[in-house]
Amino acid sequence: MISRVFRYVALVAALVFALAPVYWMLTISLKTEVDQFASPPPWLVFSPTLEHYYDAFISRAFGQYLVTSAIVAVASTLCALVIGTLAAYALARFQLPWNLNRKLSLWILSTRMFPAIVTAVPLFLMMRDLRLLNTRTALIVIYTAFNLPFVVWMMHGFFADLPRDLEEAALVDGDSRLGALVRVVLPLVSPGLAATAVFCLIVSWNEFLFALVLTQTDAAMTLPVGIAGRVTQYEIKWGVMSAAASVAMVPILVFALALQKYLVRGLSLGAVKG
Amino acid sequence: MLFIAPALAVLLSLSIYPLIYSVSISLQQATASGAWTLDNFTRLATDDFFLTAMAHTFVYAIAALTCEFLLGLGLALLLNKQIRGRGLFRASLLVPMMLPTVVVGVVWRLMLNPNFGAVNGTLKQLGLNTENLTWTASPRLAMLSVIAVDVWQWTPFVFLVLLAGLQAIPQEPYEAALIDGSSRWQTFLHVTLPLLKPSILIVLLLRTMDLLRVFDQIFILTEGGPGFATETISLYIYRTAFRFFDFGYAAAMSFVLLALTNVISAAYIRLLQGETQKGT
Numbered sequence: 347m348i349s350r351v352f353r354y355v356a357l358v359a360a361l362v363f364a365l366a367p368v369y370w371m372l373t374i375s376l377k378t379e380v381d382q383f384a385s386p387p388p389w390l391v392f393s394p395t396l397e398h399y400y401d402a403f404i405s406r407a408f409g410q411y412l413v414t415s416a417i418v419a420v421a422s423t424l425c426a427l428v429i430g431t432l433a434a435y436a437l438a439r440f441q442l443p444w445n446l447n448r449k450l451s452l453w454i455l456s457t458r459m460f461p462a463i464v465t466a467v468p469l470f471l472m473m474r475d476l477r478l479l480n481t482r483t484a485l486i487v488i489y490t491a492f493n494l495p496f497v498v499w500m501m502h503g504f505f506a507d508l509p510r511d512l513e514e515a516a517l518v519d520g521d522s523r524l525g526a527l528v529r530v531v532l533p534l535v536s537p538g539l540a541a542t543a544v545f546c547l548i549v550s551w552n553e554f555l556f557a558l559v560l561t562q563t564d565a566a567m568t569l570p571v572g573i574a575g576r577v578t579q580y581e582i583k584w585g586v587m588s589a590a591a592s593v594a595m596v597p598i599l600v601f602a603l604a605l606q607k608y609l610v611r612g613l614s615l616g617a618v619k620g
Numbered sequence: 621m622l623f624i625a626p627a628l629a630v631l632l633s634l635s636i637y638p639l640i641y642s643v644s645i646s647l648q649q650a651t652a653s654g655a656w657t658l659d660n661f662t663r664l665a666t667d668d669f670f671l672t673a674m675a676h677t678f679v680y681a682i683a684a685l686t687c688e689f690l691l692g693l694g695l696a697l698l699l700n701k702q703i704r705g706r707g708l709f710r711a712s713l714l715v716p717m718m719l720p721t722v723v724v725g726v727v728w729r730l731m732l733n734p735n736f737g738a739v740n741g742t743l744k745q746l747g748l749n750t751e752n753l754t755w756t757a758s759p760r761l762a763m764l765s766v767i768a769v770d771v772w773q774w775t776p777f778v779f780l781v782l783l784a785g786l787q788a789i790p791q792e793p794y795e796a797a798l799i800d801g802s803s804r805w806q807t808f809l810h811v812t813l814p815l816l817k818p819s820i821l822i823v824l825l826l827r828t829m830d831l832l833r834v835f836d837q838i839f840i841l842t843e844g845g846p847g848f849a850t851e852t853i854s855l856y857i858y859r860t861a862f863r864f865f866d867f868g869y870a871a872a873m874s875f876v877l878l879a880l881t882n883v884i885s886a887a888y889i890r891l892l893q894g895e896t897q898k899g900t
Binding site for chain 1: 623628726728736875
């Protein structure tokens with residue numbers, strides 16, 4: 347009995363600890379400046395206002411950052427999915443010589459372990475020479491490369507779980523390899539494909555370092571960089587910051603909840619099939 | 621093979637080529653003439669900022685990893701039971717780890733603000749003197765603050781992976797331990813821990829890699845400050861390259877970081893492979 351009480355107390359404490367800070371930011375985004383600086387801080391009772399949201403997304407450039415973030419995330423996810431799924435399918439189905447399958451997939455995975463800062467310096471110089479600084483193209487290309495190993499690794503797992511009989515029937519019926527992949531195999535792994543896509547969207551949406559290094563203009567900046575640029579200034583508009591951060595958080599939370607079933611598998615790179 | 625070609629092309633041009641390019645930057649850009657030299661690497665040994673940033677990185681990684689592991693394991697053990705509301709609990713714990721790090725930064729700058737932040741506000745209501753608790757602005761507390769924020773964000777991840785690992789353990793060894801009359805502690809030590817070891821190694825590996833290269837949270841919370849108090853190696857590389865435009869030296873430092881993460885991940889993977897071979 348005591349251990350059960352203890353268990354629930356620990357759980358509730360962990361819950362409050364995890365959620366209260368986020369809730370606090372949400373309240374700041376909805377409070378007038380008077381309430382923001384009130385002491386003791388009002389957690390529950392204050393008169394909400396949407397002025398900070400209006401200020402951030404209509405009066406300031408955060409609406410533009412939001413659009414850039416969305417375009418970059420969706421475009422890079424699509425590219426990574428197409429290229430990565432093809433590669434994963436080949437790795438799962440064709441036996442390459444010299445045990446290349448295993449070596450290739452390990453190598454692909456190891457590129458994922460690179461610290462981002464290691465490639466940030468050369469990629470910045472490359473993009474500068476290509477005159478791609480402050481463009482969405484640069485971010486889309488880099489995020490595609492960033493997500494690619496993950497797509498290959500995840501989809502390889504899903505393909506390997508699938509029996510070969512169905513696609514072989516399609517091949518006998520005269521379908522090409524690509525035709526069999528698109529018409530027979532992909533529909534069967536579509537839940538896995540969707541989960542992988544959502545992971546890529548989250549990673550691209552959240553990415554900070556490359557966006558910080560490669561974009562400095564309002565037209566090219568993503569939402570995280572836009573927020574960070576304002577946070578580190580001297581006089582900070584906390585309501586505006588909180589409003590922008592709250593909006594940046596919403597798609598992620600929706601995605602993450604939709605993805606719960608695959609979350610552990612994805613985050614541990616397929617190592618744990620939770 | 622045709623199917624793999626696009627993927628290989630992308631990875632070669634955007635992962636492998638940049639690395640090679642980076643080697644040449646690190647060897648050439650020490651002097652204005654662009655002659656090949658090892659100056660950028662010899663400079664590392666005498667650069668106090670570099671050594672301090674390395675030390676900060678290790679302190680950060682070890683402290684955060686220890687806390688996240690112990691808390692995550694504790695929570696996983698507590699929750700590896702049928703209790704009401706587990707789904708809700710799992711879903712809520714996902715929130716911190718999925719947030720964009722920039723949002724985590726904003727959240728905790730608000731929480732830890734000395735004047736109107738909720739942390740000091742709450743402490744004040746409990747009757748504590750918060751005058752000296754300036755958190756991220758204090759040289760003494762800044763490191764503690766950034767570590768605590770990392771623990772807040774990533775303990776749920778450790779918890780989720782370990783919970784998945786616990787649930788994959790079959791019931792039989794526990795029944796055997798019960799018949800042997802083992803105590804709960806002995807059962808934990810001789811049954812749970814060995815069977816959980818693969819999951820533990822994986823989660824430690826992934827966290828260690830992320831901690832050693834930490835950049836975003838610290839950049840937004842403190843920018844490495846006050847002074848140099850929370851400057852980790854990734855931040856110092858960033859500052860060297862993009863504030864001082866010393867790309868050659870930044871590239872040289874980044875290879876030290878790369879070598880370090882490679883050695884550590886190789887060690888983990890060797891342990892892990894030993895583990896899976898024992899299992900089969």
